[in-house]
Amino acid sequence: xxxxxxxxxxxxxxxxxxxxxxxxxxxxxxxxxxxxxxxxxxxxxxxxxxxxxxxxxxxxxxxxxxxxxxxxxxxxxxxxxxxxxxxxxxxxxxxxxxxxxxxxxxxxxxxxxxxxxxxxxxxxxxxxxxxxxxxxxxxxxxxxxxxxxxxxxxxxxxxxxxxxxxxxxxxxxxxxxxxxxxxxxxxxxxxxxxxxxxxxxxxxxxxxxxxxxxx
Amino acid sequence: xxxxxxxxxxxxxxxxxxxxxxxxxxxxxxxxxxxxxxxxxxxxxxxxxxxxxxxxxxxxxxxxxxxxxxxxxxxxxxxxxxxxxxxxxxxxxxxxxxxxxxxxxxxxxxxxxxxxxxxxxxxxxxxxxxxxxxxxxxxxxxxxxxxxxxxxxxxxxxxxxxxxxxxxxxxxxxxxxxxxxxxxxxxxxxxxxxxxxxxxxxxxxxxxxxxxxxxxxxxxxxxxxxxxxxxxxxxxxxxxxxxxxxxxxxxxxxxxxxxxxxxxxxxxxxxxxxxxxxxx
Numbered sequence: 001x002x003x004x005x006x007x008x009x010x011x012x013x014x015x016x017x018x019x020x021x022x023x024x025x026x027x028x029x030x031x032x033x034x035x036x037x038x039x040x041x042x043x044x045x046x047x048x049x050x051x052x053x054x055x056x057x058x059x060x061x062x063x064x065x066x067x068x069x070x071x072x073x074x075x076x077x078x079x080x081x082x083x084x085x086x087x088x089x090x091x092x093x094x095x096x097x098x099x100x101x102x103x104x105x106x107x108x109x110x111x112x113x114x115x116x117x118x119x120x121x122x123x124x125x126x127x128x129x130x131x132x133x134x135x136x137x138x139x140x141x142x143x144x145x146x147x148x149x150x151x152x153x154x155x156x157x158x159x160x161x162x163x164x165x166x167x168x169x170x171x172x173x174x175x176x177x178x179x180x181x182x183x184x185x186x187x188x189x190x191x192x193x194x195x196x197x198x199x200x201x202x203x204x205x206x207x208x209x210x211x212x213x214x215x
Numbered sequence: 216x217x218x219x220x221x222x223x224x225x226x227x228x229x230x231x232x233x234x235x236x237x238x239x240x241x242x243x244x245x246x247x248x249x250x251x252x253x254x255x256x257x258x259x260x261x262x263x264x265x266x267x268x269x270x271x272x273x274x275x276x277x278x279x280x281x282x283x284x285x286x287x288x289x290x291x292x293x294x295x296x297x298x299x300x301x302x303x304x305x306x307x308x309x310x311x312x313x314x315x316x317x318x319x320x321x322x323x324x325x326x327x328x329x330x331x332x333x334x335x336x337x338x339x340x341x342x343x344x345x346x347x348x349x350x351x352x353x354x355x356x357x358x359x360x361x362x363x364x365x366x367x368x369x370x371x372x373x374x375x376x377x378x379x380x381x382x383x384x385x386x387x388x389x390x391x392x393x394x395x396x397x398x399x400x401x402x403x404x405x406x407x408x409x410x411x412x413x414x415x416x417x418x419x420x421x422x423x424x425x426x427x428x429x430x431x432x433x434x435x436x437x438x439x440x441x442x443x444x445x446x447x448x449x450x451x452x453x454x455x456x457x458x459x460x461x462x463x464x465x466x467x468x469x470x471x472x473x474x475x476x477x478x479x480x481x482x483x484x485x486x487x488x489x490x491x492x493x494x495x
Contacts, residue, residue: 109297109299109301110301110303112271112295112297113295113297113303114314115271115289116269116289116291116293117291117314117315117318117362117366118289118291118315118318127314131303131305132305134305209304209305209346210304210305210346210348211304211346211349212348
């Protein structure tokens with residue numbers, strides 16, 4: 001099994017799959033962040049949107065993203081787009097919910113201070129609302145990442161596209177258990193690295209800067 | 216007159232959808248460069264009045280003018296120092312102080328230079344690159360004052376700025392604020408519940424009645440040329456204000472604790488020489 005893992009990494013079979021999977025999730029995840037922030041902004045800003053869309057988002061959030069897959073196949077066909085779609089949708093709702101509550105929890109004092117100094121419009125969003133909700137946004141990113149990572153694996157398993165999920169499926173159909181386990185290990189490692197290195201570090205640096213945690 | 220408050224009325228909706236009048240026909244004139252304090256029991260609407268002047272809230276009736284201009288929305292010529300310093304934790308001290316200047320379309324270099332000068336005035340030159348959480352409460356409030364002063368406002372609105380600080384820090388900041396006021400000649404509108412603070416700092420003390428909030432009396436604090444008053448005079452002014460406020464306090468306490476509560480039976484203050492003509 002170790003042989004398969006090392007060989008796969010060296011001869012490119014696993015490495016290419018990693019590259020494909022990561023590329024896909026980065027794209028889907030970025031779209032989800034942008035969409036989540038924008039939706040979060042509107043839900044926070046307009047009461048009417050909150051009453052309508054806010055409720056829908058909560059409902060949508062409780063749908064596991066793989067459930068969207070049949071729909072995605074009908075819309076886009078069994079291809080990359082379908083996988084990208086469920087990866088994005090997996091992260092979007094969580095991001096929206098977290099962005100909304102992050103924006104809502106910005107202390108009124110900061111908002112008043114900014115207003116007094118003449119801030120408004122986009123400047124107000126950029127210099128006060130966004131930075132003030134950063135701690136919450138980071139935890140949102142973290143959960144959103146976990147969701148889209150799961151969605152990605154499920155999507156690739158079913159929809160192919162040359163990523164780690166497809167490799168897993170290939171290992172199964174060839175009866176190559178060593179490949180299956182190697183891929184599982186890789187999936188676990190990437191998940192851990194991203195969570196522990198990227199998000200934990202981001203979270204810690206913000207906490208230290210804000211004085212929420214001792215150095 | 217520099218700041219004119221003309222016939223201001225303001226009410227809030229309570230939870231039961233009743234109208235609660237917090238400000239009733241407020242008329243007040245403040246001269247340029249003066250230091251005016253507002254004292255009154257909690258909930259008398261003194262902070263509300265300050266928010267109205269700042270433009271953070273809208274009056275139901277009446278108008279407020281600063282230097283002849285009608286107040287409609289917040290503006291950098293009327294900055295507020297809040298009770299909590301309200302510094303942005305994601306910015307350094309220097310960045311916090313330059314925040315308003317950069318909004319005035321000043322270049323970064325100019326803004327930083329100006330911010331450094333003002334931070335020097337509040338004795339914080341060493342901490343320009345610190346983050347707010349690294350500062351003590353008094354230092355944070357100094358930064359907050361610096362952030363306001365750097366805008367060179369027409370009027371500085373202070374909403375109980377020292378009430379969250381400990382006594383010693385407060386004393387130091389009183390002294391510093393007076394120095395800054397004399398140096399910059401800025402008009403200060405100071406809301407507090409601390410009578411001693413009001414008497415020590417300001418030239419005029421506006422005493423507020425409560426429910427609804429209105430002006431009960433305006434007292435001019437006797438001041439010496441050098442600004443240092445004999446303790447006796449200060450104490451006397453303080454007691455005068457306290458006796459005006461006593462009735463209001465009773466009103467508040469009765470509302471909170473029921474009508475059988477009597478506050479008058481145990482007086483808060485007593486004349487220092489047994490009232491042998493000491494108030495003449």
